[in-house]
Amino acid sequence: MVLRAAPRFVVLGGAGAIGRIVVRDLFESSRKNVVLVADYDERAASKLALTYGSRRVAHASVDARETSRVASLLSGYSVVINCTHHRLNLQVMQAALEARVHYLDLGGLFTWTRRQLRLKPRFAESGLTAILGMGCAPGLTNVMAAHAASQLDRVHSIRIRVGGIDFNASDGDFTFPYSAETIIEELTLPAWKWSRGRFVQRPPRSGWESIDFGSPVGRMWVVTTRHSEIATLPLRLQDKGLRYADFKVGFDRLFVREVMKRLRAGWKVRDFQALPAPRSAPNDYEVTRVIVRGDRHEILMDCLTGSNNKWHASAGDIDTACPASIVAQMIAAGRIRKPGVWAPEDLVPADLLFQECRKREMEFVYRRAGDAMNSPPRRTCE
Known part of the structure; x- marks a missing residue:
């Protein structure tokens, strides 16, 4: 999959406690990064995006349970960082597949993670990378x-x-x-x-x-x-x-x-x-x-x-949100390229992650x- 010159990220649940810090880290990491704050709470998403006063940060209202709507929103972006509840992980992964966008989340509390791993062949066939549980713990x-x-x-x-x-x-x-x-x-x-x-x-x-x-x-x-x-x-x-x-x-x-x-x-x-x-x-x-x-x-x-x-x-906000942002940027930059569904220990280069942290x-x-x-x-x- 060819990624755009300007990395474009969707932070789903971007107005939440962790999502807002992911947005902040993405924004401050590079002047090229473009970020969409996508959240069920449109008012909160709009308020957060406006605080940046930058064209690089926009907002959208979306219900993560509406797979087709999420897929439409993701189209044209590089990576979706899913900061919603883990019960929505499979639906957001399906939307990422439909939109042909790389995927990362904050964890699946064991049970959902095991279910998500079953999507490995579909992501591999689509040339997409999904990394599960890339916060602090897990991550x-x-x-x-x-x-x-x-x-x-x-x-x-x-x-x-x-x-x-x-x-x-x-x-x-x-x-x-x-x-x-x-x-x-x-x-x-x-x-x-x-x-x-x-x-x-x-x-x-x-x-x-x-x-x-x-x-x-x-x-x-x-x-x-x-x-x-x-x-x-x-x-x-x-x-x-x-x-x-x-x-x-x-x-x-x-x-x-x-x-x-x-x-x-x-x-x-x-x-x-x-x-x-x-x-x-x-x-x-x-x-x-x-x-x-x-x-x-x-x-x-x-x-x-x-x-x-x-x-x-x-x-806890920092050590959860920053690793997610760091690894999403690795994916967008092509430093992590392997298609499929993976755990952090499978793909993430430890030295580079620690350096960025x-x-x-x-x-x-x-x-x-x-x-x-x-x-x-x-x-x-x-």
Whole structure:
């Protein structure tokens, strides 16, 4: 497929929490980039586009469930970055096929990712590339794990841990660090892990573990949740002997109890979504960690991200949106060319991704087993 000289991107769900940061990163990355903010909420999309005061940013109103309408909207663009809910992923992929546009999303919460992979022959036949789950987790986590695994002859286990701290939070606060709908799914759906060479289901809210993420996050509780990394990393690394893989994310245990209490009392997702959002500027810090163990060595790799006041973006907004923007630009520039449907670890060049993330003030720390956890960090892939 021949791409246009001026890269043209559609950010579907572009007025949302993550979509708006994808738009910002695309706009600031290159003066050639053209961006369409496509969202169900026309007023929000228009308001966001107008803040740029540039012909390079336009807006459109679209319902992602209307495949033919989305396909018509995508026609003539280079890449669609799908920032909508994962239940719409298959429909947006179908629209991308009809419009002959490359595709990227933020994840399919394991189940949808596995369904999406079945479209690989259709994308390959059309000469199109689709990359599934290219945010932070999944996304960066996949690439970090594969990068660490590439330095080992054998890989026995991969453990992914994500933790953070909100410096604005106070005791008794009840706010969601990211999508309330996604968090509720993570806390109520059975989780998946890879154990002894097969996928195994675990009860929701199981596997609590105390992890020290270092300063300033410190020690916090993490819990097993359903995540897309586990749908693809074992398939990529099974030949290296991978026997175990899981994903755990940090939650305050009182927060989890309160969510479950309200759900049992009859609260719906829309009730949680109606809770007032914090008005203060984001001020937080997130650690995204992969631990890869082989025969003789264990490699620990962290991605360290802080909030961005200029963009009014939390750490989680930055480390999710920026990798999506970076990889979409790789596709548009022809740096990623392989047709089909792929996970990030299959195609994304780790060195280039880490380099671009550093430009967004994201830091990568690499340690081998035996290094002191508080020793000076060694940057990866300089």
